[in-house]
Amino acid sequence: MKILLLMCGEGLGHTSRCLALGKEFLTAGHNVYFGAYGYSKDLVEKTGYIACEIPPELTLVGKAGSLSMRKSIAKTLQNSSPGDILKILKLLKEIEPDVVLSDGYYLGILAAKYRKIPVYFVGHQFNMAEFFRNKGPFVGLAGKLVKGFYTRIFRSVDGIVVPDYPLPYSVNRRNFVLPGDINDTIFFSGPLIRWKCGEVEAKTLPHPNVLSTIGAFGYRAAIFRSVLEAAKLDPGINYTFITGPGIDPGQFPEIPENVEFTGFTENPFPYFKGSDLVITAGGHGTLLESLAFGLPILSFPDEKHNEQENNASMIEEMGFGKRLSYLTRPEAILACIRELLEEEQYARKTRRARELAETLDGPAAVRELLEREVRVKEP
Known part of the structure; x- marks a missing residue:
C-alpha cells in the first residue's frame, strides 16, 4: 500500500503522530510519503525520512501565554495563496497514493476528494467553533464559516482517526463535538506514539x-x-x-x-x-x-x-x-x-x-484499519 501522510505544522504533536504512523507502516512493508512544512518538515528530516514541502495552512500568533485568534486569522490569510491547493493536487498526481492520511491538514482532504483518493482525517479537535466565541463580530463570523467548512469536511472523509484513548478515558472528550450521523466513521485508535x-x-x-x-x-x-x-x-x-x-x-x-x-x-x-x-x-x-x-x-x-x-x-x-x-x-x-x-x-x-x-497499540491499530478498508490499486 502506498500511503501519503500530510501534517499541520503548528505544534509538533501532529508531526510526532505522523512519524509514529510512518514508522509502523514502513515496518509492515508499506510505502510511505510525508508532506510537511516549517519545523515539522525539519523534524521529519531529522528523524531520517524524506519530506515533501507542502504549503502552510495555519499560523498561530500570540504573546505572554495567550493565543490571539484575530491575529492568527490575519496571519493565516496573509500566508495563504489560491495556488496552494494546486500544489497539493500536483503532489497527489506525482505520488498516486492508495490512501491519504491528513493530520489536521484540510487542503490534503480537499485535494484527495477531488482526485477520488481515499482519505482519512487524523485529529483530536472537533469543536473549533469554541475558538471564535466572544471575540468580536469579525472573529465570530469567521467562526461560523469555519464550523460549516469543517462539518462538511468530517462528513466527506472515508474515516476519522482520533489518536486518543477511547471514551470514557479520552483526554480530548471536551473537544469531541461531532454530528451523530458520522459516528460510524470514527475510530479511537489509542495514543499514536513512536515508541512504546x-x-x-x-x-x-x-x-x-x-x-x-x-x-x-x-x-x-x-x-x-x-x-x-x-x-x-x-x-x-x-x-x-x-x-x-x-x-x-x-x-x-x-x-x-x-x-x-x-x-x-x-x-x-x-x-x-x-x-x-x-x-x-x-x-x-x-x-x-x-x-x-x-x-x-x-x-x-x-x-x-x-x-x-x-x-x-x-x-x-x-x-x-x-x-x-x-x-x-x-x-x-x-x-x-x-x-x-x-x-x-x-x-x-x-x-x-x-x-x-x-494494550491499544495505536499505530498498529490504524495500520490494521487501513489494511482492511483500503483497496490497493493494481500496478
Missing part, C-alpha cells in the same frame, strides 16, 4: 527529575521563566528543559545546578522514560506521550486556546495531574511538583494510562 515505553532506554538523569517541554512558541517564555524560578527554590529536585525550536537558552542567565538545558531534540522519549513528572503546555500530543510513558503532568495551557484549556482540565479531572496558569507563581508551581511526586494516587493512575496505551 518498554522499547525505550531511559536517559540517565538524577532523581527526582522533572521534564519541562515548555518552549515551542515565544509567547510561552513567561511560563518557562516561572518554572526556572521554581527550580531555584528546591535544589533537591532536578529539572531537564527541552527548550523547543523557539527558545534560546542564552536569554536565561543564572541557570542553577539542578537544571539541565538540552535544546531541541527530535527524540524526547528517553527523557520521558528517565523522568518522574512532565511540565508541558496543553497540546494534545505531548499530553498523550506523557501518559503513554506513565508520567504525571503539570499542564500550562495557552490562555484563550480553548482546546488546550479543555485538555488540561481533563488531565486534572481524571487525576493525571494539575492544570496551572502562566500567572501561577513559582512557589505554587513547586508545591504542585512536590504533590505530584509524593502522592501515590497520581503515579497509580498514570501507570494505568501507560498500560492501556500499550
Whole structure:
C-alpha cells in the first residue's frame, strides 16, 4: 500500500503522530510519503525520512501565554495563496497514493476528494467553533464559516482517526463535538506514539527529575521563566528543559545546578522514560506521550486556546495531574511538583494510562484499519 501522510505544522504533536504512523507502516512493508512544512518538515528530516514541502495552512500568533485568534486569522490569510491547493493536487498526481492520511491538514482532504483518493482525517479537535466565541463580530463570523467548512469536511472523509484513548478515558472528550450521523466513521485508535515505553532506554538523569517541554512558541517564555524560578527554590529536585525550536537558552542567565538545558531534540522519549513528572503546555500530543510513558503532568495551557484549556482540565479531572496558569507563581508551581511526586494516587493512575496505551497499540491499530478498508490499486 502506498500511503501519503500530510501534517499541520503548528505544534509538533501532529508531526510526532505522523512519524509514529510512518514508522509502523514502513515496518509492515508499506510505502510511505510525508508532506510537511516549517519545523515539522525539519523534524521529519531529522528523524531520517524524506519530506515533501507542502504549503502552510495555519499560523498561530500570540504573546505572554495567550493565543490571539484575530491575529492568527490575519496571519493565516496573509500566508495563504489560491495556488496552494494546486500544489497539493500536483503532489497527489506525482505520488498516486492508495490512501491519504491528513493530520489536521484540510487542503490534503480537499485535494484527495477531488482526485477520488481515499482519505482519512487524523485529529483530536472537533469543536473549533469554541475558538471564535466572544471575540468580536469579525472573529465570530469567521467562526461560523469555519464550523460549516469543517462539518462538511468530517462528513466527506472515508474515516476519522482520533489518536486518543477511547471514551470514557479520552483526554480530548471536551473537544469531541461531532454530528451523530458520522459516528460510524470514527475510530479511537489509542495514543499514536513512536515508541512504546518498554522499547525505550531511559536517559540517565538524577532523581527526582522533572521534564519541562515548555518552549515551542515565544509567547510561552513567561511560563518557562516561572518554572526556572521554581527550580531555584528546591535544589533537591532536578529539572531537564527541552527548550523547543523557539527558545534560546542564552536569554536565561543564572541557570542553577539542578537544571539541565538540552535544546531541541527530535527524540524526547528517553527523557520521558528517565523522568518522574512532565511540565508541558496543553497540546494534545505531548499530553498523550506523557501518559503513554506513565508520567504525571503539570499542564500550562495557552490562555484563550480553548482546546488546550479543555485538555488540561481533563488531565486534572481524571487525576493525571494539575492544570496551572502562566500567572501561577513559582512557589505554587513547586508545591504542585512536590504533590505530584509524593502522592501515590497520581503515579497509580498514570501507570494505568501507560498500560492501556500499550494494550491499544495505536499505530498498529490504524495500520490494521487501513489494511482492511483500503483497496490497493493494481500496478
